[in-house]
Amino acid sequence: RITARTIGYARWPAIELRLRILWNEERMRLKLALPTVCARDRVLCEILGGTAELPADGDEHVHARWCMLEGGGAAVGVASCGLHGFDCLNGELRLSVLRGAAYCHEQHFELGEYPARAFMDQGTHDVRLLVTAGTPEEVRACLPGLADHLHAPPVAYAHLPIGERGAAQDGAPPFLTLAPAHVRLLACKRAADGEALIVRLQEGAGLPCTAALALHPPGLALTLPLTPLQIATLRIERSGAWRPVAMIEEE
Structure with a gap:
């Protein structure tokens, strides 16, 4: 049946x-x-x-x-x-x-x-x-x-904002955007030293491309060329400065 x-x-x-x-x-x-x-x-x-x-x-x-x-x-x-x-x-x-x-x-x-x-x-x-x-x-x-x-479907959580800082702002930019569609976000986490953000990307369709990543805050917009199926790990500082890092050490 x-x-x-x-x-x-x-x-x-x-x-x-x-x-x-x-x-x-x-x-x-x-x-x-x-x-x-x-x-x-x-x-x-x-x-x-x-x-x-x-x-x-x-x-x-x-x-x-x-x-x-x-x-x-x-x-x-x-x-x-x-x-x-x-x-x-x-x-x-x-x-x-x-x-x-x-x-x-x-x-x-x-x-x-x-x-x-x-x-x-x-x-x-x-x-x-x-x-x-x-x-x-x-x-x-x-x-x-x-x-x-x-x-790994997206998960939605109920959020009850408290105070002005927690209230949603109309027209506020999203925290993170990534293009094109075949670039995957594998990880987005705090660095081991707690002083930066670690973002890991992968090209998923076997096509060369240029990934465009925008992060708000700190108002960062970057582009990164990727070869087919390449995995790239980035360390993004609070100031908006960024650099590629090793997948494990993050240094």
Whole structure:
């Protein structure tokens, strides 16, 4: 049994699919098929620590958080949470959602009515994924952020301001802004000596770019060139002065 919800917003660049699956199948696999018009022979995927183009040959492949299929000047991208297996053929992308394989079947025991065997992925599962479409450049740039939204969604806390200092100011600039969309904010914390702010950035789509970071206060605006998938750590002083630092020592 599968209950599916489709969620879309006018200013959100993706459609969200939420699936609740009651799975009691044995020795079967559940695939989610996404037919597209992008019949290319390669699929661009995020892998651990990078990106790779995997063949669209109908065989099962493994990726990390997102994959993209392009062709004819258009592209379709999918960001998921935990759906690491997929295959693709003739423009149809098929994600492996669940599989009811027998536990320890590599021991080559016989599967019969007796004795009873335990099978994987039995029970209720919640699955979320985001699907986006556009030009290859647009889709590739937004996929890292969509994957971050699924894996580490923003948290909202109730805040009751006290006094003038705690009151919200109309038109006040945000504390931190970062562009372009495929530059990820990995860390924003106080330095070990308590005298500065440590900000860690990563380019997430495998594209060279120039990151633009604005911080208020102290009214800092900086640009930083990043190579594909580069991680950069910055130390920002109270005065607005900044410099690159090592990832561990922060000195």
